[in-house]
């Protein structure tokens with residue numbers, strides 16, 4: 568009975584396009600936001616609308632039991648990636664072979680549907696709960712994390728307080744207690760242009776850049792050995808883009824690379840960047856002709872970790888094991904909204920139905936059984952919550 572309900576909710580959510588407006592064909596999250604508001608109005612549940620970006624609002628659903636109780640936050644993003652290149656109808660919400668297909672089915676409307684179904688079920692039962700429950704449906708996870716940033720800002724200012732949080736992303740109902748962060752930045756090398764028939768009168772920026780690339784490779788090798796986090800492994804460091812050269816017969820005077828450096832919990836992103844910058848400036852000082860600039864990060868996101876023995880982790884693992892036969896604690900290489908909540912002091916894990924392998928794919932789907940199990944697991948967790 569309840570199982571059917573969560574599938575209906577998921578189908579309705581998938582049928583509402585909500586591509587992040589910064590991506591091709593972006594429609595924004597407003598229609599999903601309105602759907603969540605209507606969901607609350609129908610149940611008579613209070614909700615709060617938070618403007619995260621002009622015209623783009625988070626919606627916070629409140630199942631409040633009393634001010635004296637702690638509050639558990641269930642958070643899921645409403646935006647999806649684009650639908651270009653999809654091999655299935657992105658908004659049909661078709662169910663077949665135990666799966667529901669469509670853009671966002673797995674990332675992360677399966678989680679949002681499960682969270683809404685949990686609140687609806689507990690509200691309908693009218694039973695007293697040991698914890699308040701908020702469901703935050705937020706904007707802009709796929710691009711700039713500005714939805715969760717606004718939520719975190721309000722937590723930091725004391726407008727909202729949470730004892731713990733579950734961020735809904737496809738983890739196949741495993742519990743992600745730690746994930747990596749990232750910084751991305753440019754390094755530019757400046758040479759002296761000249762005719763390629765007389766390279767001795769020029770400084771070749773592309774050839775000079777090879778010293779920087781060699782440094783990145785050595786740094787990556789050093790990190791693999793020297794820094795290993797028990798949940799997420801070692802930091803990684805890669806050159807992901809390169810631009811340089813004006814024409815086939817001109818010695819290039821400029822070359823730019825992008826460095827992508829994944830951080831592990833405990834690393835401060837700006838300290839990591841400063842250390843790489845200092846190394847490169849030193850390399851430049853001892854390498855004849857190497858003139859370079861290390862730009863500040865244009866992307867910065869934090870790694871996160873919640874202690875494996877935190878009550879949230881214990882209780883969620885126990886409930887998940889009950890329903891699925893076994894739940895592992897995992898580290899993840901990707902980023903999520905969770906790090907922004909941990910940053911403002913909310914112990915957070917990432918947990919939800921579906922596999923990250925199906926996120927953003929051309930035939931995105933989620934296994935219905937996992938969506939149903941997510942409802943049972945979170946319902947049980949809330950009913951039996953112990954602070």
Ligand SMILES: [Zn+2]
Pocket residue numbers: 644674675708736737
């Ligand atoms: Zn996601």
